[in-house]
Amino acid sequence: MALLKSSKAISSIGTFSASLGVLSTRNSSWWGGVQMGPPDPILGVSEAFKRDTSPKKMNLGVGAYRDDHGKPFVLDCVRKAEALISSKQLDKEYLAIGGLGDFTKSCAQLALGADSEVLKSGRNITVQTISGTGSLCIGANFLSRFHSASRDVYLPKPSWGNHTPIFRDAGMQLKAYRYYDPSTCGFDFNGALDDISKMPEKSVIMLHACAHNPTGVDPKPEQWKEIADLVKKRDLLVFFDMAYQGFASGDIDRDAWAVRHFIEQGHKIVLSQSFAKNMGLYGERVGGFTVVCNDAEEAKRVESQLKILIRPMYSNPPMNGARIAATILNTPDLYKIWLEEVHGMANRIIKMREQLAANLKNEGSTHNWQHVIDQIGMFCFTGLKPEQVERLTKEFSVYMTKDGRISMAGVTSSNVGYLAHGIHAVTK
Amino acid sequence: MSLFGEVPQATPVAVFKLSNDFKEDANPKKVNLGVGAYRTDEGQPWVLPVVKKVEKIIVADNSLNHEYLAILGLPEFRSSASKIALGEDSPAIQENRVGAVQCLGGTGALKMGAEFLRRWYNGNDNTKTPVYVSAPTWENHNAVFANAGFEDIRPYKYWDAEKRGLDLDGFLGDLESAPKHSIFVLHACAHNPTGTDPTHVEWMQVAEVMKRRKLFVFFDSAYQGFASGCLDKDAWAVRYFVTQGFEMFCAQSFSKNFGLYNERVGNLTIVARDSDNLKRVLSQMEKIVRVTWSNPPSQGARLVAITLNTPELFAEWKDNVKSMADRVLLMRASLQAKLQALETPGTWDHITQQIGMFSFTGLNPKQVEYMIKERSIYLMASGRINMCGLTTKNIDYVAESIHETVVNVQ
Numbered sequence: 032m033a034l035l036k037s038s039k040a041i042s043s044i045g046t047f048s049a050s051l052g053v054l055s056t057r058n059s060s061w062w063g064g065v066q067m068g069p070p071d072p073i074l075g076v077s078e079a080f081k082r083d084t085s086p087k088k089m090n091l092g093v094g095a096y097r098d099d100h101g102k103p104f105v106l107d108c109v110r111k112a113e114a115l116i117s118s119k120q121l122d123k124e125y126l127a128i129g130g131l132g133d134f135t136k137s138c139a140q141l142a143l144g145a146d147s148e149v150l151k152s153g154r155n156i157t158v159q160t161i162s163g164t165g166s167l168c169i170g171a172n173f174l175s176r177f178h179s180a181s182r183d184v185y186l187p188k189p190s191w192g193n194h195t196p197i198f199r200d201a202g203m204q205l206k207a208y209r210y211y212d213p214s215t216c217g218f219d220f221n222g223a224l225d226d227i228s229k230m231p232e233k234s235v236i237m238l239h240a241c242a243h244n245p246t247g248v249d250p251k252p253e254q255w256k257e258i259a260d261l262v263k264k265r266d267l268l269v270f271f272d273m274a275y276q277g278f279a280s281g282d283i284d285r286d287a288w289a290v291r292h293f294i295e296q297g298h299k300i301v302l303s304q305s306f307a308k309n310m311g312l313y314g315e316r317v318g319g320f321t322v323v324c325n326d327a328e329e330a331k332r333v334e335s336q337l338k339i340l341i342r343p344m345y346s347n348p349p350m351n352g353a354r355i356a357a358t359i360l361n362t363p364d365l366y367k368i369w370l371e372e373v374h375g376m377a378n379r380i381i382k383m384r385e386q387l388a389a390n391l392k393n394e395g396s397t398h399n400w401q402h403v404i405d406q407i408g409m410f411c412f413t414g415l416k417p418e419q420v421e422r423l424t425k426e427f428s429v430y431m432t433k434d435g436r437i438s439m440a441g442v443t444s445s446n447v448g449y450l451a452h453g454i455h456a457v458t459k
Numbered sequence: 460m461s462l463f464g465e466v467p468q469a470t471p472v473a474v475f476k477l478s479n480d481f482k483e484d485a486n487p488k489k490v491n492l493g494v495g496a497y498r499t500d501e502g503q504p505w506v507l508p509v510v511k512k513v514e515k516i517i518v519a520d521n522s523l524n525h526e527y528l529a530i531l532g533l534p535e536f537r538s539s540a541s542k543i544a545l546g547e548d549s550p551a552i553q554e555n556r557v558g559a560v561q562c563l564g565g566t567g568a569l570k571m572g573a574e575f576l577r578r579w580y581n582g583n584d585n586t587k588t589p590v591y592v593s594a595p596t597w598e599n600h601n602a603v604f605a606n607a608g609f610e611d612i613r614p615y616k617y618w619d620a621e622k623r624g625l626d627l628d629g630f631l632g633d634l635e636s637a638p639k640h641s642i643f644v645l646h647a648c649a650h651n652p653t654g655t656d657p658t659h660v661e662w663m664q665v666a667e668v669m670k671r672r673k674l675f676v677f678f679d680s681a682y683q684g685f686a687s688g689c690l691d692k693d694a695w696a697v698r699y700f701v702t703q704g705f706e707m708f709c710a711q712s713f714s715k716n717f718g719l720y721n722e723r724v725g726n727l728t729i730v731a732r733d734s735d736n737l738k739r740v741l742s743q744m745e746k747i748v749r750v751t752w753s754n755p756p757s758q759g760a761r762l763v764a765i766t767l768n769t770p771e772l773f774a775e776w777k778d779n780v781k782s783m784a785d786r787v788l789l790m791r792a793s794l795q796a797k798l799q800a801l802e803t804p805g806t807w808d809h810i811t812q813q814i815g816m817f818s819f820t821g822l823n824p825k826q827v828e829y830m831i832k833e834r835s836i837y838l839m840a841s842g843r844i845n846m847c848g849l850t851t852k853n854i855d856y857v858a859e860s861i862h863e864t865v866v867n868v869q
Contacts, residue, residue: 060732061675061706065579068742071749074530095526103524117518120511122504124496125720128475161563164753177466193749200750313527314757335469342472343602344570344751345563350721351758352525 072192073432080430088428089446091437094244094409095313096376099443104376106311108368112358121354126347128338130159134353137360138319142273142287142304149294153327156334158341159348162318163274163305164193169320170270170301171201172340178268180233187211187223187237189434191244191272194237208236211246216402216414218248224261232266240273240302241286242408245436249279249407255289259296269298274305279408281377283370299323306356308409309373315352376440380409383442387411390451398458409440419457427453473598474839481837489835490853492844495651495816496720497783500850505783507718509775513762523761528754530745532561532726536760539767540726543690544647544680544697544709551701555734560727560744561755565681565712566599568727569644572677572708573607574747575740580675581640586610589641591633593617595841597651597679600644615643618653623809623821625655627664634668640675647680647709648693649815652843656686656814662696666703676700676707684716686815688784690777706731713763715816716780722759787816790849797858803865818844822864829868834860 070078076092098104129135139150139157149155160166171184184203186194187210195205208230209222230236238258243249250258262269271290279286293300299322306317320337324330341347359365388403403411415423415435423429429450431437442450471479477493499505517523531537537559542552551557562568573590581588586608592600594614604612615637616629634643645665650656657665669676678700683693697709713724727744731737748754766772795810810818822830822842830836836857838844849857 060736061580062731062736062740064583065736065739065743067739068746071530071745074527074749074754078529093527103526105524109525113518117514120506123506123510123719123721124504125714128472161752161756164749165751168751193753196746197750307527312525314525314754316752316754316756329466332466332468335471336466338472339469339602340606342566343599343606344567345723346566346599347564347721347723349563349723349756349759352756 076430076432083428083430085428087446087449089430089441089450091429091431091441091450094308094438094440096308096311096409096440097443099379101441101443101446104311106369106372108359108365108372109311109355111365111368112355112362115358115362116354123350126159126350126353128158128341128347129334130348131350131353131357133361134317134357135159135319137357138304139321141283141360142276142290142302142319142321143294144284144287144291147291147294149323154324154330155321156324156330156337157319157321158334158337159353160303160318160320161345161348162307162316163272163303164197164318165316165348166303166305166318166320167194167197167272168201168344169337169340170303171198171203173322173337174235174268174270174301175201175203176340177336178233178235181231181235181268183231183234184270185226185230185234185236187239187243189245190237190239192432194272203235206234210243211248211412213414216248216412217405218250218254220250220254224257227258227261227265227267230265230267233268235268235270236262237270237272238289240271240276240290242275242279242410244274244408245410245432245434246412247406247408247410248412250289252288252292255292259293259298263296263298269293269300271300271302273302275308275408276304277309277370277373278377278380281374283373294323299325306352310356310359310369312352312355315355316349317352317356380439383439383444383447384411386444386447387439387442387451390448391455394451394455396455396459409438411437411439413437413454415454415458422457423453427456429453477837477839480831484835484837486835488853488856490837490848490857492836492838492848492857495715495845496847497715497718497816498847498850500786500852502848502850502853505718507776507779509766509772509779510718510762512775513765513772516765517758517761525757528561528757528760530748530754531559531741532755533757533760533764535768536764537561537726539764540711540713541728543683543767544694544711544726544728545701545730546691546694546698549698549701551730556731556737558729558731558737558741560729560741560748561760562710562725562727563723563752563755564714564725565679565710566603566725567723567755568710568712568725569600569603569679570607570751571727571744571747572710573604573609574751575744576642576675576677576708577608578747579740579743580642584608589613589638591615591637591641591643593644593646593650595652596644596646600679617650618655618819620821623806623819624812625657625661627657627661631664631668634665634672634674637672637674639673642675642677643669644677644679645696647678647683647697648695649682649686649817651681651815652817652839652841653819654813654815654817655809655819657696659695659699662699666700666705670703670705676705678707678709680709681712682715682815683711684777684780685784685787688781688788690780701730706736713759717763717766717776719759719762722762723756724759724763787846790846790854791818793851793854794849794858797854798861801858801862803862805865816845816847818846820844820861822861826864826868829864830860834864836860
């Protein structure tokens with residue numbers, strides 16, 4: 032960016048106010064050179080949706096789960112945890128910089144598995160973060176500061192829209208590897224392997240642990256194995272983003288399989304976790320960042336540096352959500368209920384996928400919509416082009432991101448027909 | 460071979476290490492005068508009665524959920540928080556040129572402000588703009604601005620160790636000699652760590668120089684209400700600067716005055732020239748928020764918003780705040796009286812003249828070490844004590860310890 036001194040032409044003279052001094056008028060501002068920022072491509076969709084007055088409007092933008100009535104869903108295990116916490120009358124003292132111990136321990140356990148050798152040897156450091164975004168922010172900045180071997184971060188093509196600005200802002204260079212195959216609406220396995228084989232050693236590769244966002248396309252276990260091997264050969268640093276553990280298949284352990292496999296294969300990964308979706312704790316900002324190290328001593332050094340990063344950002348993380356999550360994870364009865372509820376949410380989404388595909392067929396669409404059923408997790412990469420998306424929004428008040436991604440969580444049995452009708456209308 | 464083999468062990472943050480050492484000390488007479496959190500006369504953390512009340516309201520309200528807040532936070536929180544800082548009837552608010560970003564505590568508000576300034580102030584991405592912080596200041600100020608990319612962070616004269624008060628001439632001198640457009644971090648009230656605030660007349664002098672030399676005003680307001688016990692009195696400086704026509708930032712924390720430390724409730728209040736400039740500023744703030752935490756945590760903001768917007772709860776909160784401030788004032792008076800009675804060498808008026816949670820005792824590092832090692836009284840190497848750590852039960856021991864230290868250690 033050119034280093035221009037911000038200058039705002041003193042246009043129409045307003046009132047000269049004695050208290051403002053001779054040299055300034057009402058129009059001169061420090062911020063004359065500040066441009067209007069564009070709306071966020073994902074969160075901006077919700078804001079546009081809110082402004083729409085159509086009774087049939089649908090918000091398929093942000094990945095927030097809705098029940099079959101289209102309402103936000105507060106998990107029963109969450110309400111029970113809140114009641115438990117409320118009865119304890121705890122104080123509000125600052126958490127440690129790295130967060131609530133009960134939470135970080137169980138957060139790591141959830142991802143790595145209770146019997147993980149990493150946990151037993153204490154060679155991981157897990158800190159509580161401001162949900163997934165906060166975790167990625169800390170991770171990106173940690174790598175920027177300490178991973179001097181490479182500035183390159185390879186994202187799958189496409190990836191979550193916010194990945195790019197997060198890493199860029201941290202001073203990393205963004206690159207991409209083939210991932211989504213638009214001709215099959217599936218995984219471009221050979222393309223991915225080809226690109227990975229050419230990545231310079233020590234580059235950072237971002238992998239979505241499960242329920243890839245935005246495509247919903249995940250590698251199969253055999254494919255993950257090959258990727259793990261190749262990544263090891265290329266000596267790449269693996270950054271896993273796991274925002275949907277439990278949401279993809281409905282099974283916590285199945286969804287964490289790739290992460291655990293890579294660790295078993297000896298990869299020293301870094302991992303971001305979010306509890307926004309799988310516990311419905313969106314606004315409480317619950318997440319974790321883990322670094323798998325060589326040994327416990329290294330983990331201590333890494334921990335000390337993570338704290339140095341966190342302190343000037345926000346000092347220490349918020350208690351409420353972490354306390355709820357920790358209570359659920361550490362109370363067997365609540366944990367059981369949680370697993371059932373996650374399973375239930377995942378199942379509803381799978382059902383909606385099936386209904387959407389069936390309805391599209393009934394509408395008379397001649398396109399192949401198999402990918403709607405094959406894709407996994409909250410999102411469906413419909414294959415719609417930007418112009419078609421625009422029509423869907425303008426003519427049918429269906430809100431989604433420009434890349435054709437829809438959040439299946441926003442689909443219900445009462446609006447799936449309308450959605451199919453709209454999609455058919457813009458694609459026939 | 461590890462990717463992180465070269466990562467050095469970082470030195471721990473001093474104030475947290477102090478608390479750790481205190482925890483491990485077995486001496487039954489130990490006293491923690493370190494971390495800045497309020498304590499009751501029983502030495503216990505205090506959840507404000509109004510907070511307990513509102514928490515119950517929130518838990519019982521089934522219409523509330525855990526959905527994402529907007530990027531800039533809860534609107535009712537942002538506007539009511541800004542009103543607290545600027546005053547209900549602030550002309551700037553009425554002129555629609557005040558906006559806010561809900562942030563994670565005061566730290567988060569400072570960070571957002573710093574990140575914005577680095578990108579958009581004094582040119583684009585101008586990392587060379589000098590940032591001035593008081594000498595001394597809260598130890599995290601430096602890191603916040605450095606991590607935002609500012610390369611030139613300097614001290615401005617503030618504390619006069621000899622006279623144990625404000626070095627006004629030094630302060631004004633640094634304002635006069637600072638390069639134009641430099642950013643100055645000002646403590647709105649209850650200066651941390653010295654507890655020494657400028658008088659109204661002194662603030663007016665500061666404002667005059669800053670206006671004339673086009674310096675940027677960035678207030679850090681972490682103790683509003685806590686200093687004098689009165690919200691409006693504690694906001695005098697911030698409001699005065701607004702009347703002087705400054706465009707400015709004010710980082711607010713609700714950690715202390717609401718006792719909501721771990722819920723991370725903060726607000727960056729932005730006063731702009733007009734609503735158009737404000738709009739553009741907020742749109743760019745959104746982008747910075749999005750790559751840092753996407754949107755802020757809802758629990759604490761909800762709690763504060765409900766309290767500030769419900770008259771009976773607001774009144775109860777003000778009472779709660781006053782009671783905390785009053786206990787601190789009582790401990791100040793008590794400590795000073797005891798030191799005088801003991802005829803401890805030196806003058807101790809600064810203890811009652813200083814304001815807020817902290818007192819800069821004037822003890823030197825050797826004396827501090829003695830206090831910690833020999834008396835198990837934990838305070839910062841700077842000589843800063845947290846008045847909240849004093850209680851009617853330990854104040855005699857502390858006074859005697861200070862006396863013994865001053866007499867025996869030079």
